[in-house]
Amino acid sequence: MDMSHGSIMDSKIVLADRVLRIKPSPTLAVNAKAKALKAAGADILNFSVGEPDFDTPEHVRNAGKQAIDEGFTRYTAVPGIPELREGVARRLQIDHGWDYSPEQIQVSCGGKHGLYNMAQALFGPGDEVLIPAPYWVSYPDIIQLAAATPVILPLTEEKDFDLEADVLARYATERTKGIILNSPSNPTGSVYSLEALTAIAQMAKEKGWVIITDDIYDTITYGDASLPHILNVAPELKDQTLILNGVSKSFAMTGWRIGYTAGPKHVIAAMNKIQSQSTSNPSSVAQKAALAAVTGPQDFPITMKKAFLPRLDFIMAALAEIGDVPCVRPRGAFYVFPNVSAYFGRSFKGKTITGSVELADYLLDEALLATVPGAAFGADRFIRFSFATSMEVIEEGMKRFAEALKRLE
Ligand code: PMP
């Protein structure tokens, strides 16, 4: 797997610096490779990309079809259709008790695009943005595309990947402008504790940081208690907080490309300016489908969760049986992130496994298992399995994983 930032030049056209600074999304790259191998006839089990293995719910699909049939196929308002922004505002009020007006909401072409708009609107050269690692693959690159500097805060499995106040203090500088939170996290499934959020809130208040809270997995949690959230810990931070969410994960709508951001009016207005000069608006048809998702019945994520939980239990048991791939039990999302470093230094057919990239390559080549190396998430001692796939695939996959590890000498 090529994790390099380089590019291949096959003409005289010289590319812009900004594109040389970033890498293609590794999750999407592994998924594409796994799909290509599968199409060529290989018996690949795909644990790579994180997307629910469910169809978009019927009432949502029907809303999309109806939009097409009714000719709702033209440009829409740049920030998204008013009824969807109202629907999102109502959702945030009902689910969390937060007050946002439709002018404080932007609908974007997926959550990733919302983050991109935010970074373009908020950050520039000289700005540092704190990103706790393991992080979702796209955060550092989206920050770099805004010519700002990602500053990586190390989290540890010993602390269940929670953020500690002293780590925060160690990495904060005069140039820190913001922090990205993701709870439940991709790739660890961990959630921030009340103490961590209190420490973040205190520092953010003191220093005037922007808090970006990526809540895309907030409907997929495995505990009983509701998740602690920075805005509930410190409601007074609302003026310096941007909430990112969307329907990709909660309504199995990854391909429809609808995400949304809630935040201060002037930031949303700046993001709208960027959207107006780039994508114009998210797809009209997809917005109508998303409207049905956010305003309709909310039992779909609960149905998915019921399917995910036995898979998670099975994987945790299978990992425990292997014995030397410790894994913090995820409290949300649909990923496990075992520590595979016990196998570093071992080899197969003369080739040594030196890190997560080599291990993921080995698993793909020798066990036909597609996983994402921890290096892509800033945590090289781990690999990520998405369990948003069938129990059948998981059972066979865990068997192949255990056998492949055993073959390493
Ligand atoms: N944040 C996190 C942590 C994610 O895992 C994803 C999934 N791709 C996103 C944001 C963006 O999701 P999308 O662009 O598909 O809405």
Ligand code: GLU
């Ligand atoms: N968020 C998913 C993942 O991590 C989807 C792929 C992507 O957008 O990175 O696999």
